[in-house]
Every structure is written in structure tokens, then in C-alpha cells.
Amino acid sequence: MKRLELTPELISLIHDRVGPDVDTDGIAVFESISLNNLPLPGKKGTIWEGAIATPLTLRQIADHINNGGHIPLVMNHDMSGVPKGRVFQAGIDYSSSGDFELRTLFYLDKTEAEMAAKIDAGSMDEVSISFLPTSYQCSECDFDYLGEGANWENFYTRTCSNDHEVGKDGVHVRMVGLASLIELSLVARGAADKPKIVGRSTSKLAPASAQRLAAAGFEIDGLVCQASRGESTPMDTNKLTADLIDAKTQVGVLTAAATAHEAQLTAAHTARDEALGQVATLTAERDELQTKLTAAEGESRTADAEAAVTWLTASLTKLLTAAGKTAENLPTDVAALTAAIDAETQGLTALIPAGGASQQAGGDDTAPKADLSAFKTRK
Template identity: 35%
Template sequence: MKQIEKTPRIRDLLTASIGAGQDLDALRVYEAIAFNTLPVRKQHPLYFGARADRTFLLEMAAELRRESRPVQIQHDSEPLPIGRVFHGELVDMGIESELRVLFFLDPTANAEATKIEAGTVDQVSVSVLAKKMLNSVSGFDYFGDDATIDNIWSGLDNDGNQIGKNGVYAQMVGLDKFFEMSLVGQGGAQNARIVSRDRSHFGTSLDRLAASGMDPNSLVLTATSKETAKMDLSTLVADLTSKAVDLTNSQRDLAASTVVVATLTATVAERDASIVELTAQLAAANNPAVALAAGERDEALAALKATAKTVLTKAGKLDVQVPETVTELAAVITEHTAVLTIAPGGTSKETITDLKSVSAPNVSAFRSAR
């Protein structure tokens, strides 16, 4: 039988939790190992082989004295709870420790009670959140300010120590939130189960201590701390999601900024090259030798234009436009010089041919014999 007897001590604990005037006989009370210091069997980057320390369990027990926790089914918080966890105590088992709790089921939970008594449902699981998750090798805090979403989802600290490999695990330190305890098919904590009456902790040692006049609670070290704002899982997930979005946006902005910087760098390099070229041109223009050469060039160009005009005139090309460049002027002079005959008066061959065609009249042809 799994339901334990409601001893006077257990009745006092029930009354302290739910208040006086309740029908305690209608409640079915059970004992369970809610959590322990053994490695957690959960496939999660942080919780794979994670361990709670002894103080963590003490803080859970202290929270139950402050306020009971709901009993749910499979961590489903939508339906109303079927009972409450109303008391907890730490039990040391050699080098390991476990948190024993008392919980009750209300009179409407007949189906769940039947499954518990039949042994079909004999395991429990708690929903808790630690203040710190410390790497067992480096002490890196995965919930600390230096942790990123990559640390959390990979299990790696900043030194390359990965949870779940080479004996590395996360140590749960400091209780931040104790949400609820659920009846489950298989719990995440090893040996977290509902215990039978003959293995009950509260049905034996508790009564013996109370009978001896010693308050059992005086042997429990309670961790006291200033009340701080509590974090629930939804807040943690929202915070991690926000960090991931911020990281993605920052990476995108960095990539865009890198492109802009590269473009500006190329523009600056191009501008610098232009400055160098213009500076050289300015220096050359201000050089007296360059200025002298430029003057001589202009005089030579004017002389070539005059020569070309003279040659064109002597060649009878009065309607030809004198070119502007040295190359064109040289071509014109060469072309038309070839048709010139250098003679007194400087006339062209064409002009001389035209003059020969005009003959003086043969006077003798008009003479008559006398």
C-alpha cells in the first residue's frame, strides 16, 4: 500500500499547510523522493548528467515550508492540480542526499490514486530552476552575464569544456524557482518515485524524534537569503530568444557595415590616387622649364600653321582650312609641297601648266607677200 498513515505529526503538517477546519480524513497522503543529488537523466545541453547540490535540496524543503506546491500530471499546468506537496525534508544517503516530500491527493483524484496503489504510476518529477548552472570543470556559469545563447544550447563554456563529455556536468547551485511536482511515467531524476509505507521516512524517524521531544525541523539546515525577484521558465525562454534575435541583428548589421567600410575604403583609395596625380600635374605646371617648353611649343605650332597656309596658297588651295594639330599640319605641308615647283615666284606645277596653255598669237600668219 502506498498511502501512508496520517500520524499526529503529519496531521499537524497538513493543518499548517492547508489551514484548520479541513476534513483531513478525506485526503490521501503519499511520500515521494522528489529530487536528489544523483545525475539527472535528461537529454538537454545543460541538464545532461546535471547535479543538484545538497544545499539546493535544503532550499527546496525550505520553500515547501513557506508555501506548498501543486501536484500536476505530466507537468501540464493547464488543468487544475489534483493535490499539493506540503512538506519536505533532506535525507542523507552516504555521499548522496535526497529530498523526501509529503503530498496529498484531493478526494476527486480517485483514478490517480488507483494508479498509484496499483504501481502503474510510481514516479514523480519536479519543475525547478537554479540560480546558477556551473560547469563542473571551469566553474563557468551558463546563467551568468558572460554566457551567450551559444553556450546554453551547445553546453560549451568559453574554454571548450562541454557538458556531457569527458565527465563534465553542470552543477545546479541556488534555488531560483520551485514550480510544481508532477506524477509521471518516468522522472528526469534517478529514483524519484513514490515510496511504499514500509519504506517511509516520515512514518518512522519523524515520529521517533517528535516522541523524544526534539523538533525534527531543528536538524534541517535552512538556507536563508534576501527575497529577490523570481524568474520563471517563460521569462528565461523569452530572455534567451531576445538575446538570439539581438545577436542575429548585430551580425547582420556588422556584415552591412563591413560592406560599407569596404566601399568607403575603395573610394578613399581612388581619391588618394587622384590627389597624387593632380599634385604631380600641378607641380609640373609650376615648373619653369615646363612653362618655357610650353611657350616654345606654341611658337612652333604658330610657325607650322603659317607655313601650311603659305604652301596651301601657292598650291592654289585657298579654300582649305588650316588644321590645328602638329600631325595634321605636317601632313598638309608634305602633301602640297610635292606639287610645288620651286621657281622664281614660287608657282605650282599646275599654275605653270596653265600659263603654257596661253600662247602668244602667230603674227606671221597674218602677213601677206608684197
């Protein structure tokens, strides 16, 4: 039997995702592998030939479901009929080959007991999911078939604007992101990795299981992808090893370059710090010398000024005394002393006659003649 045990935890999860009033009596819950990130099979001749859903796409589909997005469970992608049940939980896990796979939990209404029995018996065990990605990117050049530069001719010819044709030389589209998620279908032949609807022993999403992971899904509307199983291709381990060695070599080179750059940067910072220290020291020494110079100049001017005042005061005192004046209340600065001395000097100069000698009384300026008669010479 593939249906999961309807535990209280599982019932609580259904009520949390679908609604508290959902009648869980008689429903059958199953887990399915709905999509993976391997190339899609069975799409030859279409835009989806070899198409790959990215892990981001799977992640966004899972988030959409787990955030309460209404995803009906239908039959053969027929949205015109009454849904058989509903998808309520999703998760992303690794497959046995190491690929990403999208797992979903869905339930069948109690009115679908016959379909549930067919799934339990394995006569119906595949699913297919319908979604529209955010972009269809060319695997060679990242041209977006849903972008502004694309048109319907690109889809019709399966050729991007750079002439890369889907299906030739390994060219395919990458289904990136999730624009809308439409439904999950029970189908006779799906596209998910085997087995499509898993049993209790391999369940990974049931609340009591060891792993609870989230997943994502597909959508439809002309460009909607209806996908299930992806097919794996042999891996070239030699090329992978060579690429890994090359990558490690590049990392080593970049690491060495980064180390050398860091050393140079450290040395530059050290030199800069030393230079700044020297500048600070020289600035302090300059300021100290400037202070000393200013003080010395101030002291020098003070001594000269005091000496000048002392000399000028003495000179003025002498002039005043000579003029018969009293030397009191004399000026104390150089300019005033100089002015006073000039004034007194002019007064004294006025007493000296022209020619440099004073006149005798009577006005006779004739000099007396000497009597030399007593002196005789021998003949």
C-alpha cells in the same frame, strides 16, 4: 498500500503548512523521493545532460516547501490543468548508497481516488520536480550559464566561455541554489532515485517516523529543470584512498609548521616581555639617580651660599667698624652684601692720597738730614 496513515499528527502538519480550514476528509498522503545529488539521466543532448543538484540546492528546496511555499501537485508538468493535490513537507536524507536525496510529502484530493489507487497498486509510482536554480555552473571552471557573461549561444551549444562542452569528457553543469520552485508532477517515468513514491515501511518524513529532515526542489521557465532520478557511477576507491592519504599528509605538514610557528611566536613574546621588564627596571633606576643628583646639587649650593653669606657679612662688618659705622640690619643675600661692601670700600679708598703716604703739616715735604760728624774713619 503506499499511502501513509492519516494520523492526528499528520493532519495537524497539513493544517499547519496549508491552512487550518483544509478538509482532510478522504485525502491520500504519500511520500516520494523527488530528487537527489546524482547525475540526471534521460537528458542527453541538453544542457542538463549529467547535471547534478548540489546539497545546497536540495536544502533550499526543502526550506522553501517547509516555510509554506505553495507547490502544486500536477500531472506530467501540465500547469494548465487543475492540480491533483499539494506538496506540504520536505526533508533531506541519505540514500542506501550514501547520497543525498530530497523527500517530499504530498496529498491527493479526495476527488483523485482513482489516482491514489494507482499509486497504492504501484502502477503510478514516479514523480518529477520542476525548479530553476540560482546558477548553472560548469563543472570544470565554474562558468555560470546564468551569469552576466553568459548568453543564449552558450545554452544552444552547451559550451561555456572557456570552451568546456557539456557531455564531453565528463563535463556537466552543477545546479546551485534555488531561484524558484514550480511544481511536483506525477509521471509515468521520472528521474528520482528508485522507488519514486515510497510506501509506509520506508517513509522517513511522516510525523511518527524516526527521522524528520528538510529538503529543497526545482523550477521551470525555459531554463527550468524537470528532474527526478539521478544515476550513480562506480567510485574509484583507490583514488579516494590516495587523495585521503595526501590530504592527511598535507594536514600533518601544516600542523607541524603551525606548531613551529607557535613556538617561535611564544619565544618572541617572552623575549619582548623580558626586554620590557628590563626597560622598566632601568627607567626606575634612572629616575632614582636623577632624584638623588638633584637633591645633592641642592644641598651643595646651599652650603656654598651659606659660607659666602657668612664671609661677606664678616667683611662688611669690619669695613663698617673701620668707618666708624654701626653694623646693624645688614643684608642677608650674596648680591646685597657684595654691593654694600663695594660701597664701603669706595668710601675708604677716598681717604688714601695719591702716592700712598699722607702729607705733613706746613707743606714741607723735605726729609730731615742725619748728622754723621761723630763717625770718623781710620786713615
